[in-house]
Amino acid sequence: MNLLRLLGRLGPAPLRRLVLYALGSALFSTLVLALVNRGAEEIAAEKADFVNVPLAAAFVVSVLLYMLLEGRMVAHLSADAEEVVDTLRMRLLDQIRRADLWKLERFGQTPLFESVTQSSQLISQNSQFLALTVRSVLLTGTILLYIATISPVAFLLIGGLLGAGTWFYVRLGRALEERQRAMMAEEASLFEGVSDLFDGFKEQRLNSARSRDLNAAFGTVSGRTTTARGAVHLHTWQQFVFGECAFNLMLGVVVFVVPSYSSAISAELVKITAAIFFMSAPVFGLMQSLAVMSAAEAAAGRMMALEGQLAALAEAGSDGPALPVPVNFAELRMEGVEFAFPAPPGEPPFAVGPFDLTIRRGEVIFITGGNGSGKSTFIKLLTGLYHPLRGRITVDGVPVGPQRIAAYRELMATVFADFHLFARLYGQDAINPVEAAELMRWMEMERVTALEGDRFGRRDLSAGQRKRLGLVAAILEKAPILILDEWAADQDPHFRFKFYREVVPELKRRGPYHPWR
Numbered sequence: 453m454n455l456l457r458l459l460g461r462l463g464p465a466p467l468r469r470l471v472l473y474a475l476g477s478a479l480f481s482t483l484v485l486a487l488v489n490r491g492a493e494e495i496a497a498e499k500a501d502f503v504n505v506p507l508a509a510a511f512v513v514s515v516l517l518y519m520l521l522e523g524r525m526v527a528h529l530s531a532d533a534e535e536v537v538d539t540l541r542m543r544l545l546d547q548i549r550r551a552d553l554w555k556l557e558r559f560g561q562t563p564l565f566e567s568v569t570q571s572s573q574l575i576s577q578n579s580q581f582l583a584l585t586v587r588s589v590l591l592t593g594t595i596l597l598y599i600a601t602i603s604p605v606a607f608l609l610i611g612g613l614l615g616a617g618t619w620f621y622v623r624l625g626r627a628l629e630e631r632q633r634a635m636m637a638e639e640a641s642l643f644e645g646v647s648d649l650f651d652g653f654k655e656q657r658l659n660s661a662r663s664r665d666l667n668a669a670f671g672t673v674s675g676r677t678t679t680a681r682g683a684v685h686l687h688t689w690q691q692f693v694f695g696e697c698a699f700n701l702m703l704g705v706v707v708f709v710v711p712s713y714s715s716a717i718s719a720e721l722v723k724i725t726a727a728i729f730f731m732s733a734p735v736f737g738l739m740q741s742l743a744v745m746s747a748a749e750a751a752a753g754r755m756m757a758l759e760g761q762l763a764a765l766a767e768a769g770s771d772g773p774a775l776p777v778p779v780n781f782a783e784l785r786m787e788g789v790e791f792a793f794p795a796p797p798g799e800p801p802f803a804v805g806p807f808d809l810t811i812r813r814g815e816v817i818f819i820t821g822g823n824g825s826g827k828s829t830f831i832k833l834l835t836g837l838y839h840p841l842r843g844r845i846t847v848d849g850v851p852v853g854p855q856r857i858a859a860y861r862e863l864m865a866t867v868f869a870d871f872h873l874f875a876r877l878y879g880q881d882a883i884n885p886v887e888a889a890e891l892m893r894w895m896e897m898e899r900v901t902a903l904e905g906d907r908f909g910r911r912d913l914s915a916g917q918r919k920r921l922g923l924v925a926a927i928l929e930k931a932p933i934l935i936l937d938e939w940a941a942d943q944d945p946h947f948r949f950k951f952y953r954e955v956v957p958e959l960k961r962r963g964p965y966h967p968w969r
């Protein structure tokens with residue numbers, strides 16, 4: 453069981469606690485049944501109405517203890533489930549954070565979004581059903597043992613019938629899992645469709661034919677999702693009806709068939725029948741919770757599988773001890789650096805390099821080339837985000853291997869062509885407000901927004917304005933190397949002129965550490 457495996461990650465205590473509470477609750481629940489049977493037996497024997505006070509008191513105490521243990525079990529399990537989901541979610545986010553860019557780009561975003569949001573929510577919402585499952589299994593077991601004390605033959609018979617019913621039920625459950633997997637795949641396509649609609653909202657709004665066509669494609673995916681969901685609901689219901697019929701059949705066999713063959717059972721038939729009725733609560737509860745929990749089970753399986761897949765996205769050699777690179781370096785060198793994207797079927801791969809290049813401290817370098825010539829790919833290689841297939845990068849002659857790559861990247865502040873402006877300037881603790889205000893003025897942004905602490909007041913800005921904030925943030929990083937990918941492309945003619953004639957020369961003159969005030 454994936455959920456139990458997941459819970460086991462917190463150590464043995466939560467599982468032990470779950471089983472102990474469930475066992476206690478099952479024992480007191482069975483005691484309630486035994487006391488009711490005993491009371492009924494006494495009334496039948498005395499042939500008179502009377503209250504056996506100690507028996508009634510034991511009954512009340514058993515009910516109270518059963519309720520107390522049940523409440524404790526669910527409370528602990530919910531807290532443990534939240535903890536384990538939180539731990540796993542943070543681990544997945546950590547793995548994503550430290551993944552190799554190139555491998556992550558190929559992996560895609562959909563399974564990551566799904567796991568971090570939908571799957572973790574499914575597990576949190578349905579954790580109490582795990583408690584119900586464990587308690588129901590144990591309660592069914594303790595009632596069977598109670599039946600064994602009344603009649604071993606009935607115990608063997610009911611146990612055998614329950615075993616056979618469970619076997620069929622589990623087989624049906626496997627088919628349900630298949631249908632759930634198909635449903636999840638359709639839901640992932642639906643999710644991609646919604647993302648597409650948002651990303652291309654303007655384009656579809658401007659062209660009615662495109663909008664209709666998109667809607668038709670969306671309708672197909674939505675229809676397939678509905679069919680897949682319908683199949684899951686139908687199968688869940690069929691499985692439940694099968695379980696219910698099988699249980700009632702068992703009751704019928706015990707009451708109508710067995711007495712004709714075994715006088716041993718006939719004598720205790722009322723008590724056994726009462727026990728079977730009592731057993732219906734945990735058995736139906738179990739069927740219900742298994743049906744609800746199968747989605748959470750599958751979600752737990754997906755999250756744990758994703759953990760394994762993300763482990764494969766980790767950067768090679770990133771686990772070793774981190775080594776430094778010279779921060780006050782004189783030169784950075786690319787020696788025979790080559791890289792290639794895997795080729796689409798029937799096409800040659802796109803390859804760049806070999807690059808042989810020396811960049812000296814204080815130099816300004818422009819990289820030019822046509823669209824698709826590989827400028828951004830080169831920058832990803834230069835920043836150490838992509839790893840060369842061949843060749844190496846050195847800093848003052850020190851090769852940047854896997855153990856120095858983290859320190860090497862720290863040398864760079866960047867504004868990529870598709871840069872992202874974070875809600876906060878994460879990682880910049882000591883922002884000088886005077887410097888920040890001066891840079892905002894230089895970027896002609898002081899009337900638009902301001903840096904308030906480590907946040908820009910507004911982020912709903914034009915592409916060119918956002919790039920100017922990106923440049924402010926990058927300069928404030930005070931890294932030895934500043935890399936700007938098509939920075940001026942989004943700027944108006946006035947600021948583009950200022951950028952090339954004033955900003956770049958001034959950045960070169962001052963260097964990274966000169967205060968801005």
Ligand SMILES: Nc1ncnc2c1ncn2[C@@H]1O[C@H](COP(=O)(O)OP(=O)(O)OP(=O)(O)O)[C@@H](O)[C@H]1O
Nearest residue numbers: 557793794802821822823824825826827828829830
């Ligand atoms: N993640 C990727 N997977 C496969 N191929 C890619 C990937 N990223 C880029 N490419 C391919 O690499 C080539 C170079 O892309 P790159 O973005 O480096 O060009 P560029 O010079 O920056 O172009 P532009 O001036 O248009 O921004 C393109 O043909 C592109 O299809």
